[in-house]
Amino acid sequence: MKKRTSIEHVGWWKKVKNQRYIRILLYVLLAVVLYVSMLGNVIPDTYEVSLSSVAEEDIRSPVTVENKAETESKYQEALNSVDPVYVHKSDYAQNQVEKVNDVFELVEQVRTEEVLTIDGETVTDPQIEDQLSYIQEILSSGSNRGLSEESVETYLDATDSQLQIARETVKNAVYESMSRVIALDDISSARDEVAEKLALTSVNQRLYEAMLETARISITANYLYDDEATEELRQEMVQSIEPVMISEGQLIVKEGEIINHAVYEQLRLAGLLDDTFNPFPYIGLALFVLLIVGTLAYYFKEANTTLQNNNSHLLMYVLIFLVTVVVMKSISLLENLDIASLELIVPAAVGSMLITSLIHFRVGLMTSMMFALVASVIFNHGAVGTLNFTTGVYILFSCFAGAFFLGKDNRIVRILQAGLFVSLINIITITALHMMKGGFGSWFDYGTAISFAFISGFFAAVLTLGLMPFFETGFGILSRTKLIELSSPNHPLLRKILLEAPGTYHHSVMVANLADSACEAIGAHGLLARVGAYYHDIGKTRRPHFFIENQMKIDNPHNKISPQLSKTIIISHPYDGSKMLKEYKMPKEIIDIAEQHHGTSLLKYFYFKANEQSQQKVPESQFRYPGPKAQFKESAIVGIADCIEAAVRSMTKPTPDKIEQLVKKIIRERLEDGQFDECDLTLKELDLIAKSICETLQGTFHSRIEYPEEGKNKGKNKGGKE
Incomplete structure (x- = not known):
């Protein structure tokens, strides 16, 4: 009977599935579909409006953006409102008094000097003209360059007492005037004062004029503009001004309002005018999709799942992902019907449930x-911004619920229960989210929301049940349902074993029991090991009588042929079985178990027999199975159980101690022979496997009481006495 062909047996896929570019193409396909499905949700709507036109609807900003023109205007207003900062320089009074004192000291010094240097020439016994020139030269290099020759000459002609009175009077007048605040505009009045x-000084007019000139030029402004303080105040004012922002979701213009220049500019900044093209949403979405696909690609590369190197499973994953996205997109298009909470009906959990069942829980x-x-x-329709966080959180918990509840069990009843669990979590999630926002608008809205949330879980379960057989068949997935189907005694291959090799059938059932319990002990796939054990010796049906379990009341045919020929017959059965299983389109895991359960072990009986009959030592390699060795735990465990079951069956009067010693011996020999080198069994797991197999065998080969023969007991029990 032919089975429907999975993609694993399609010729063109078998040729290209292991090519590296196929993996890249699958990720590209996923990225393209994601990009196309979300593109319409990130490009903001544009409006055909003009200045002085009337808004036909409420228009809100889809983004948060700064109105730089308004911000700059606010900055200028703030700067213009800052008054200049002026500071009273109180030390200026003493400085100016010292300058007055310097003038008089210079005059006194010149009057007593007998030698002066004027313009680089030395003058001895200087005259009044020389003294005047010298003083003017000195004063011209300082800050009192405004003092006239008449005033200097007056000071030179004055007596010592007059000069002393002039000095003290001018100093006092300047200090008194400069002690008050003098702004630039107040200099003239200060000089008049x-x-x-x-x-009031009693000096001659000529000296008074000289004193007045000296005092006037010494009066200066001491209330001056502080540039640093003013700039600091301006900066503080600017920093206190908040930028003018157009917030995401902000109402820019109401329906029926006139669009003036300010509103038009806000629409332009928000990218809502149809005459502008904003490339950033396209770029941003591309990066967003790249992050999603890149994260998945990295996770699949590092995680220990079939997606790490099985492109067929990756293709199935991509298809499940895309089916879920298409379902989401289809329901999102119905949002134009203005049905409240319609997005809650989306059965997104179908994706997580299918992936959990068919690939891996993580x-x-x-x-x-x-x-x-x-x-x-x-x-995100109607949401403020690009992301609708409420729906995102709802979908997250909905998908988590399906994955957590389903786990590794994908029985039909379990899937239906998972759908109910998803519905319950959906209702709790949506209730919590809306209560955090302040509650629903009405009981009707709440009832609608929880109804959609419940239907979402129901739809997820129905879709999972409907789609799972297609993926199982199309990709040769060994789901629990598929394994149970293969374990049916009515399967053609199992019936073939039962009818043509009954001893092998019984042996396979025993091996299945041992392998199943051992796998469960270490957390491996017990049902896979059981079903694999059922079929692992299917190759023996080609020549059933050459295997001892089928030799009932007949001579052993191996006694009549050479060890080399016996070896060839025995060693061929895993590969004959593999070929038969492939013809029936059996799952790859079952085929691998049949092909790997002997690994590269040595056919000891015929090897020793060949050495006995040969003059030269026969190489071990001639009597070893060609392999491959076990590649996964279930295959290795079936191989262990196969060897142990055959060995225990040949024991006479097996006891628990004998069985335990034999089990440990066989496992140790296979370990030392390197039969577990290519699978990830640990020493601790091997110990657990040994304990589990011993417990199962002890239950099978337990001691039984001997029932007395009927004839002997009749006489003893006659009369009701022993």
């Missing part, structure tokens, strides 16, 4: 997070 103070959890991110973009 100092003239009044000097007018992959289902990882994908749940990706579904939440995609859904938050696809269902």
